[in-house]
Amino acid sequence: MDAEQIRRLRPELGRYLRQFCDCFGNSSTRAHLPVYVRGQLADLPRKSVEPMALAAGVAPRTLQEFLSLLEWDDRRLVDRVEQLVARDHASPRAVGVIDETGCPKKGNRTPGVQRQYCGASGKIEHCVVTVHLSYAVDDFHCLLASDLFLPQAWSDDRARCRLAGIPDEVVYRPKWQIALELLDRALANGVAFAWLTFDAYYGSKPQFLHELKHRRQRYVAEAPVSFRGWLKPPRLQRQGRGLRVQRRSSGVADLLRYSPALRDQPWRRFRVKDGDKGPMIWEVKHVRFYPQLEDGDPGAPGHLLVARNVLKPQEVKYFVSNAPPETRLQTLLLVAFSRWHVERCFEDEKTELGFDHYEGRKYRGLIRHQALTAVTHLFLERVREQWGEKPGVDGLPDTYSRSGSGAIMVVGDESGQGTAGTHGRDDHVPATTECQGSQEPYQTDATETSQTGHSTDHLDPVFVG
DSSP states (O other): OOHHHHHHHHHHHHHHHGGGGGGBSSHHHHTHHHHHHHHHHSOOSOOSHHHHHHHHTSOHHHHHHHHHTSOBOHHHHHHHHHHHHHHHSOOTTOEEEEEEEEEEOOSSOSTTOEEEEETTTTEEEEEEEEEEEEEEETTEEEEEEEEEOOOHHHHHOHHHHHHTTOOTTOOOOOHHHHHHHHHHHHHHTTOOOSEEEEOHHHHTOHHHHHHHHHTTOOEEEEEOTTOEEESSOOOEEEETTEEEESSOOEEHHHHHHHOHHHHTSOBEEEEEEEETTEEEEEEEEEEEEEEBOTTSOBOOOEEEEEEEESSSTTOEEEEEEOOOTTOOHHHHHHHHTOTHHHHHHHHHHHHTSOGGGOOOOOHHHHHHHHHHHHHHHHHHHHHHHHHTOOOOSSSOOOTTOSSSTTOBEEEOOTTOOSOOBTTBTTTSOOSSSOOTTOOOOOOOOGGGSOSSSBOOOOOOEEEOO
């Protein structure tokens, strides 16, 4: 934003930030909050502490102390962000997206830095990785919370951790465990998700999926090709005092290649997204699926979706879901292809708000910078929603635009009659089994299958995103 836009928004920003007053012990500490937030909103080429402080006419040391030394409750700050989202943006269509991002860093003193995969650059390099939980509904999305992924090498070197200000209780945790902690915290703050979605790393962790089931949280997870299960419930036979599965499970890629129910099922074409170079069309197959649990037994029946990029047939994605059998395929696809929300949040926070501009070397400052960025981002998204616009930071048109490349669309039913609402025929993403017009996953013998290999659905678009 430029100076004039920030000036016009100052009264509204002041009212917004007053909701965070109790996170600060005194007025002098609290006075740094609007300085930091206005700095992140400002049109500055670099949004680390020094340029933001100089632009505000304050000594850089004061903002540095605000991040790393002064006493205030950054955890309550994040809680308040989630409470505001729960209060003002609750919806039965809400989708939570779990993902991680990397910020390249030089040197070896930034908390958690090491050579590891960095999503920002798409290669292995020195970076800091953080795990995030985002919230999306209709044309609104934001990052709720984040936490640092502390590599095992850091966790084992407590002297190095103490130099970086990392508390002794902060140790290595796998990313999926961090994601669960973020989810539990959001749920405790009143945030409710109709669905969760996440990439194949999280989808490959049986314990993570088990914990979501234990929380009665519905999900559509991208799965690796090695994800195993059955298309029909396997029989169990007695072995000693227990039971053993008679038929071995298969990986989802092998099921697509060899199982008649998938191999011979006609592909259904869906217009998933409009890109800069034209519509992005995916072909989809859908069957009932019994995932293999950690102990080797079959789990409760769910869904397996196989999606293939029409323009790049070698690009195949697998999704599994614990949704009820009657859940519509359109609904599952909407959730499965909702990860762009968190990617857009990362893009906005990095290019507009300076999320990756933190230059400190202390854990406390890093965590507080991320918390403050969440506060700023929520305000920015509220303003965009209020103004009815979503200015692109990366050339992408408006989110959920019915004509831009931010739109997500799927084909209508096989009859091609009519069009559905924004989220499918029922105009909502159901969180329960109250889904009208539900369709059963495809189950057939090879002899009953069309020989064409493709369905004859025309691309009558149904906007679902």
